[in-house]
Amino acid sequence: MHEMSIAVSMLDGVLQAAARAGAVRVEAIEVEIGAMKLVVPEALQAAWEAVRADTLADEAVLKIEEISAWAECRQCGRRFEPDIAYSFLCPDCNRADVEIVRGNDIVLKSVICQVDRDPSAGEGTEA
Amino acid sequence: MKKINVVESVLQANDAIARDNRALMSGASLLSINLMSAPGSGKTALLEKTLPALAREYACAVLVGDLQTTRDAERLEELATAVTQINTGRGCHLDAAQVAEGLRGLKLDDIDFLFIENVGNMVCPAAFDLGEHLRVVLLSVPEGDDKVGKYPTLFQLADAILLTKVDLLGVLEYDIGRVRDDLSRINTRAPLIELSSTSGQGINQWLTWLGEQHRARATPVAIGLKDD
Numbered sequence: 001m002h003e004m005s006i007a008v009s010m011l012d013g014v015l016q017a018a019a020r021a022g023a024v025r026v027e028a029i030e031v032e033i034g035a036m037k038l039v040v041p042e043a044l045q046a047a048w049e050a051v052r053a054d055t056l057a058d059e060a061v062l063k064i065e066e067i068s069a070w071a072e073c074r075q076c077g078r079r080f081e082p083d084i085a086y087s088f089l090c091p092d093c094n095r096a097d098v099e100i101v102r103g104n105d106i107v108l109k110s111v112i113c114q115v116d117r118d119p120s121a122g123e124g125t126e127a
Numbered sequence: 128m129k130k131i132n133v134v135e136s137v138l139q140a141n142d143a144i145a146r147d148n149r150a151l152m153s154g155a156s157l158l159s160i161n162l163m164s165a166p167g168s169g170k171t172a173l174l175e176k177t178l179p180a181l182a183r184e185y186a187c188a189v190l191v192g193d194l195q196t197t198r199d200a201e202r203l204e205e206l207a208t209a210v211t212q213i214n215t216g217r218g219c220h221l222d223a224a225q226v227a228e229g230l231r232g233l234k235l236d237d238i239d240f241l242f243i244e245n246v247g248n249m250v251c252p253a254a255f256d257l258g259e260h261l262r263v264v265l266l267s268v269p270e271g272d273d274k275v276g277k278y279p280t281l282f283q284l285a286d287a288i289l290l291t292k293v294d295l296l297g298v299l300e301y302d303i304g305r306v307r308d309d310l311s312r313i314n315t316r317a318p319l320i321e322l323s324s325t326s327g328q329g330i331n332q333w334l335t336w337l338g339e340q341h342r343a344r345a346t347p348v349a350i351g352l353k354d355d
Contacts, residue, residue, distance in 0.1 A: 002219060005218065006138075006254075013133065013135060017131050017133045018131075023131075031137070074316070085279060096312055096313055096314050100283075107134060108136075109132070110130050110133055111133055113131065
């Protein structure tokens, strides 16, 4: 159940982004979860619903996109998509000695929110 | 409605602390090892054997992660230069901030090996970089010979794999060939060391591996520091 600590970190990122944008309410968030992190989407949803309470994001919908893992062979450099439930064997050199180069992270992609005023309508725009 | 593109790692706070931990430990020329396994696979028993043997040549410290109780830390207290207990409460894994807190209580320059005994769990600890140099995964004979195949992502990232409690091989039905076969697909880099903390079998091979890793690390770090 590391989903709970991930949900807590997600909420931190969401609330910081919301504050920077002057949001009054967060409607939804989009998160990419890498396959190597072994996150159970249903468990992350449940954890998210628990941690978002009493915040700007208390009804924010969590949209999850799962990212498959890619491995790079340390022996021959070949990049391939391993079946992580079964094998990390390099298709070229037949050794299982890899660096995970994709699908090893959890990324907050975007926060969809309501703002009390559009910051871009004021003086200057936010980067 | 406004869509804010964020694109930041949810784990970035953890990973930033992990990088600091690693830099701090590398700077002190100590080698840190994250021990991961299911509960009851013999992490503490292994340390009970390992620490007195290493003490002849090295100063060792241990950070012990546990949900509750200080039992593991108490078992190790007399055997290492410093033993720090980290109670994770309901947390099923250690994180980099907890390790950073543990490091603050240690005189890193006086330590050669830091063992980080993670919470017994084969899924969650793998998701969190602690800043350790090496990851050692244990599996014990009583857990069954299908463990590697069941938890490939954990075994994939191991720098060494220890098959513990091999003194029970004659007692329990266990096919080591199955473990080796699974590892031949999942991790061919990490050595598989078969050992028993009870009989002492394989402990020397484990100690030799530790010594090699310590020597291998000490040299490049010293060169790296000169270059900086």
